[in-house]
Amino acid sequence: MNDKTSYYYPPEDAAKLAGEKKPSRRTKVSDVPAQPSSQPTPRERSRVVPLVAALAVGAVIGGASGAGVAFIFTNPSDGEIISSTSETQGITVNRPDSVTAVTAVAAAVSPSVVTISVSDAMGDGGTGSGVVLSSDGYVLTNNHVVTLDGSLSTPTIQVRDNNGQLFSATVVGTDPTVDLAVIKMDDVSGLQPIEWADSSKLNVGDVTIAMGAPLGLAGTVTTGIISALNRSIQIASTAAPEDSGSMSPDPSDPFDFFNFDLGPGQQLGGGATTSISIPVIQTDAAINPGNSGGALLDASGKLIGINVAIANAGSTDAQSGSIGLGFALPSNLAKRVSNEIIATGKASHGLLGAKVSDAANAEGSTTVGGRLEEISAGGAAEKAGLKVGDVVVRFNGYPVTDGNDLTALVRTSAAGENVTIEIIRDGERKNIAVTLGAFTG
Incomplete structure (x- = not known):
């Protein structure tokens, strides 16, 4: 694993990082086409810049629709309402000769991160994220993503890749003890698998890059550092097996699973709540509901963790966002569990x-x-x-x-x-x- 902790590479090194991926749906910075411009006109831009997100409306659509999700933003000065869509967009690189390490990593790894939509028979559900494990469609995510925290046993799953293509998927196996799951995309080949880092060699202060679909906004990239290692947290869950931990969950514990972006009145998991104790990497990279199951990367674009939880600072708001305290399951644990699930359908503990x-x-x-x-x-x-x-x-x-x-x-x-x-x-x-x-x- 690269031990460098600098936020930036020299331009030529960063461009090399983005371009060193092999063909077969692997993305090079220099190969990323510019997207058709959707930027507002100068007059529109002056009104958009000060806009403050006031309300997110509508469930992130599960099932097979694949539609983008609209979010409402209001201008505090004149009340004008505009909308934004979560439709997938590729990573656009406008200056390949001067890209930063984060730009290079985002462009190179984007094909290995997917958005997962989960729904029940009534069409209700939510979204999360996942990372590609193999070229033929094995994907790693969180158990609470594919089961809606234990409320679904036979979910309908749809995966959207970074090009906006939609694939149905089925559950290969779940592991609620550490909140991981593997799914398999149908009829797909040539995907770009994520590259693993050795999480035992990480240092506090190393650069982190989070990729996923917070609030259904696919392709979102945020950065930070490793704030702490060898941290253990206890999280309440309706999906966890009985006696998964030796200690009773604390109702005031600030650590919660990421919450799905659900419609009015919808809630996750209707069963009894128990808890799981998991070791995590702590990061200050902005992580929000919908990042569940997504990638936490190092400065070389290798996977160091699977995003799993955020601290809510004691808030009871199910949609509370990032306060700079995000947590990811270490890659060494995720690699062992995912390999066992693919081989046998379950993992040991x-x-x-x-x-x-x-x-x-x-x-x-x-x-x-x-x-x-x-x-x-x-x-x-x-x-x-x-x-x-x-x-x-x-x-x-x-x-x-x-x-x-x-x-x-x-x-x-x-x-x-x-x-x-x-x-x-x-x-x-x-x-x-x-x-x-x-x-x-």
Whole structure:
């Protein structure tokens, strides 16, 4: 993976980045045709610039319509109303000799990012994003995108590529434990697969580029940096399996799944709510509802994460937008899970066989970590010699600051994986080798 953290490449390097992709629907910056001009006239532009988005109307259309979605904007000075459409538009490069790294990445990777529309038998639904895994149409996205957060078991799925072509798709397999899913586009070939980065080699401060379809606006590109690594968050979901986490969800937790852009009165998921604990990359790149399942890229255009959640700052507004706290599932996890789903239809997850809590909350505690409260008979923890009261402070080299961290790291490991756990027992640190069991929730 490219370790450079500069926002820009020299013009010749950026142009090279955009042009180094091979043929077969791969996009070169120099090959991107200019789009027919749809810019307002000078008089119109002067009225458009100060416009403030006031209201988004109409559901993002699911099913097979593929129509663009209109959004309403109002001019605060004279009340004039104009509309904007979410119809797919290619990445236009007007100055190939002086493109920035972000422009180059956007042009090169755009064919690997798609918009996913999901609907039920009544035609109600929402949209999300996805990344292309193979030339024949395997696409990775979030489980809550293809199931509308657990409310649909047999969705109608339509995929729109960056050229505006529409394809029907079916679900290959879902993994609600880490909120990932793979779908397969029908009758397609020659797609450009995303290129994977090694998420274990990322640094705080590295450039991030988010691509997807927020509010159904396909082809949207935003940039930022990696704000934090090795973060674990707990998210409420009606799609999550029972006992997917060892701790109860906190109603005041600010982390929510991206919300779909639904019609008036429509809501996601009608079942009981549980929670999942997941490890994430934190970024300040603007991520909004509809970016779910989309790409988080590095400065070389490789996939470092799948966008999954945003912080809502305690807001109860289902359509709250970016506040600079976005989260993505690391690419190494997404790659393992997607490969397993394609091969077998499902993914495996580790099980420690212990109930955990936050060590910092224990009476007289002087350390943070995941404290083992109960050990299951015959489980992985017992077999490894772990005991009640042990405080786990590292898991395979990753820091563990609370019970949520430990749960996330265990669940995102593969069943049967051999891991090393560093514990504190009676004031002494020890490394314990553990072979994880299989989570079957």
